[in-house]
Amino acid sequence: MTDLRRVVGPAGEPLHPDAVPLAVAKALLRDMIFLRAFDERAVALQRQGRIGTYPPYRGMEACQAGAARALAPGDWLLPTYRDHGAAMIHGLPVVEALAYWNGRVESYRAPEGVHVFPPAVPIATQIPHAAGIGWGLRLQRSQAAVLCFFGDGASSEGDFHEGINLAGVVRAPVVFFCQNNGYAISVPFRLQTAAATIAERAPGLGVRGERVDGNDALAVHLTVTEALARARAGEGPTLIEAVTYRQGPHTTSDDPGRYRDPEEMARSGLGDPIERLTAYLRAQGAWSEAEDEAAREDARARIQAAVAELEAMPPPEPRDIFDHVYGAEPAWFSREREAFLAGLSR
Amino acid sequence: MTPSERRRAGTAAPAASREPLQRAEAPGRRELTLLQAVTEGLATALAEDERVIVLGEDVGKNGGVFRATDGLQERFGPERVVDTPLAESAIVGASIGLAAAGLRPIAEIQFMGFVYPALDQLISHASRLRSRSRGRYGAPLVVRMPYGGGVRAPELHSESAEVHLVHTPGLKVVVPSTPADAKGLILAAVADPDPVVVMEPMRLYRSVKGHVPEEAVPTPIGPARVVREGEDAVVFCWGAMVPPALAAARLAEERLSARVAVVDLRTLAPLDRDAIGEWARRTGRVLVVHEAPRTAGLGAEVLAIAQEEAFWHLRARPRRVTGPDAPFPYFSLEDWYLPDAQRILAALEETLAET
Numbered sequence A: 001m002t003d004l005r006r007v008v009g010p011a012g013e014p015l016h017p018d019a020v021p022l023a024v025a026k027a028l029l030r031d032m033i034f035l036r037a038f039d040e041r042a043v044a045l046q047r048q049g050r051i052g053t054y055p056p057y058r059g060m061e062a063c064q065a066g067a068a069r070a071l072a073p074g075d076w077l078l079p080t081y082r083d084h085g086a087a088m089i090h091g092l093p094v095v096e097a098l099a100y101w102n103g104r105v106e107s108y109r110a111p112e113g114v115h116v117f118p119p120a121v122p123i124a125t126q127i128p129h130a131a132g133i134g135w136g137l138r139l140q141r142s143q144a145a146v147l148c149f150f151g152d153g154a155s156s157e158g159d160f161h162e163g164i165n166l167a168g169v170v171r172a173p174v175v176f177f178c179q180n181n182g183y184a185i186s187v188p189f190r191l192q193t194a195a196a197t198i199a200e201r202a203p204g205l206g207v208r209g210e211r212v213d214g215n216d217a218l219a220v221h222l223t224v225t226e227a228l229a230r231a232r233a234g235e236g237p238t239l240i241e242a243v244t245y246r247q248g249p250h251t252t253s254d255d256p257g258r259y260r261d262p263e264e265m266a267r268s269g270l271g272d273p274i275e276r277l278t279a280y281l282r283a284q285g286a287w288s289e290a291e292d293e294a295a296r297e298d299a300r301a302r303i304q305a306a307v308a309e310l311e312a313m314p315p316p317e318p319r320d321i322f323d324h325v326y327g328a329e330p331a332w333f334s335r336e337r338e339a340f341l342a343g344l345s346r
Numbered sequence B: 001m002t003p004s005e006r007r008r009a010g011t012a013a014p015a016a017s018r019e020p021l022q023r024a025e026a027p028g029r030r031e032l033t034l035l036q037a038v039t040e041g042l043a044t045a046l047a048e049d050e051r052v053i054v055l056g057e058d059v060g061k062n063g064g065v066f067r068a069t070d071g072l073q074e075r076f077g078p079e080r081v082v083d084t085p086l087a088e089s090a091i092v093g094a095s096i097g098l099a100a101a102g103l104r105p106i107a108e109i110q111f112m113g114f115v116y117p118a119l120d121q122l123i124s125h126a127s128r129l130r131s132r133s134r135g136r137y138g139a140p141l142v143v144r145m146p147y148g149g150g151v152r153a154p155e156l157h158s159e160s161a162e163v164h165l166v167h168t169p170g171l172k173v174v175v176p177s178t179p180a181d182a183k184g185l186i187l188a189a190v191a192d193p194d195p196v197v198v199m200e201p202m203r204l205y206r207s208v209k210g211h212v213p214e215e216a217v218p219t220p221i222g223p224a225r226v227v228r229e230g231e232d233a234v235v236f237c238w239g240a241m242v243p244p245a246l247a248a249a250r251l252a253e254e255r256l257s258a259r260v261a262v263v264d265l266r267t268l269a270p271l272d273r274d275a276i277g278e279w280a281r282r283t284g285r286v287l288v289v290h291e292a293p294r295t296a297g298l299g300a301e302v303l304a305i306a307q308e309e310a311f312w313h314l315r316a317r318p319r320r321v322t323g324p325d326a327p328f329p330y331f332s333l334e335d336w337y338l339p340d341a342q343r344i345l346a347a348l349e350e351t352l353a354e355t
Helices: A022-047 A061-068 A084-090 A094-101 A126-139 A158-169 A199-205 A217-232 A273-283 A289-311 A318-322 A331-344 B003-009 B034-048 B072-076 B088-100 B116-126 B162-166 B179-191 B239-256 B273-283 B298-313 B331-337 B341-353
Strands: A076-078 A146-151 A174-180 A208-213 A238-243 B031-033 B052-056 B081-083 B104-108 B142-147 B172-174 B196-201 B209-211 B225-228 B233-237 B260-264 B267-269 B286-293 B319-323
Touching (some): A022 A061, A022 A094, A022 A217, A022 A273, A061 A084, A061 A146, A061 A174, A076 A126, A084 A094, A126 A174, A126 B088, A146 A217, A158 A174, A158 A199, A158 B088, A174 A217, A199 A208, A199 A238, A208 A217, A217 A238, A318 A331, B031 B034, B031 B179, B034 B052, B034 B072, B034 B179, B052 B088, B072 B081, B088 B104, B088 B116, B104 B179, B116 B142, B116 B162, B142 B179, B162 B172, B162 B267, B162 B298, B172 B179, B179 B209, B225 B239, B233 B239, B233 B273, B233 B298, B233 B341, B239 B286, B239 B341, B260 B273, B273 B286, B273 B298, B286 B298, B286 B341, B319 B341
Parallel strands (some): A076 A146, A146 A174, A174 A238, A208 A238, B052 B104, B104 B142, B172 B196, B233 B260, B233 B286
Antiparallel strands (some): B031 B209, B225 B260
């Protein structure tokens, strides 16, 4: 892993202190503190039976905040089910992320002007979508670009190759952002592929590849920012491998004790992304205890408001099963809905 | 009886080129082949709406392996008629993205037998992007694919795989059997706010000719087409099964003095429940014909609807004339595999004899 791009060392040491302005670094730390607090609260809510199965992104906050903060407001984000952190950073309301994991229809509908796709669930299927969106933006002479998240497991799928290859051919303004967190549920990266890295797939697909320390928010932010600029300039897509570590289980239904050595995270040499950036900013005298406490308090308040909003939602309506299936609702479909609902109320 | 013996006997319709659907050229009525009508439909869509792009394998410079996109790249440029990499999932997946970004993609899958890698994109994504995004994004895309047997194609080129698509809410599936519908259904599909699969019967591409209006006349998605009226029985069919069904109905009139209606469903999802119910009630004797294997084929749904809508009007057991529950064979065997006028007539005889 010696070839990982870094701005901040594993213990917070400043390797390239001028690469990212302090104000940006501080904003990223606030984002990550919020994301960690959300993740911890969501796990607690699941344990209390107040939301459904939940996939924690703990340990991957530098990837999610660092990459998503590189987007401009009109850019498109395609998250996976574990990337609601990035989605919230790009403008998805916090309550909608919670609602999604509580199986509610009031979820993942990004506000007008914010482009966040519904989270990808079958693995890698969003990669061709990103290619198509980017291609469409280019054909419409838009300056917007696309950021597509996926994991190391997705790199084994056909859609990974089909989508990136096509994006290269049509020079789609897309950044393909792989969070290599070491595991696809229980399967470690060494069983996923005989290749040493994800980034080395890039030349074979005719696109530029980058490999970055995914627990270094500043390096992630810088790398994605540069890749988006190249995309907007018509230089085509980039495949970025951000090497990180999934600290938690695959989901709250998963027991990583069955397949993972608890000492492994320490051996990864990546450290914790929030501790790293905190140490970096502290060493520069740019992050006080009061700022830290304020960031935590702000995160708590935002999350509490979202939880309150979630729990104040009216009970789900069976009628919603039939919503948004068709753009122009056919008459037979309306009849089927009314017959179905009449049957329920008998 | 071998297929050639059947042909000599004058009852078989193994290849539609031998079907008597060709009409004499009438003055003032422009006649096109079904294939020419497809091309004209695509050209009209490209000319009318600059958001439309055509993409797929070999659709550009080569004009498609059947020439369905012949001349389109020359006329509309390589940015709008695009040769893609050979990757069905990426073709459909990228079309979803193009549609979400505001374009109106018309993708081609070279043969329906090659659509399976793209089923995840069609079933998990194209059909439900609208519902998954709670109406924020739609997927107004069209996916065209030649389907079916009867043209002596190599193996895996002759599939009739509609059943994998019609079971997916949110996805529409249409099948023309006339040149006018080939153009009209493409125009309706492009105008639809949701994903539409257009299955094109390759057996009819060059073997049927018919009048096609020069102007854009969409064929509405949903309503079936009554090909032939009749009160003694009804045959429901679509695509390349329409000509043999019609031939069988004519033979039934000649030999059995029975008046058999033929209804071309033309939209397979959503099915025209009203037409199925009405014709089942009017005739009381119901037949459905399709190329695909029998078990869980779309014919089962058609007959279920006929029974739900017209149970007490039925005078005979509903019947299916379909491909057998065996893989589509090498082409030397396909005339036996595919339903033809002889088999349809035999089933009609049975149903008409039942009291």
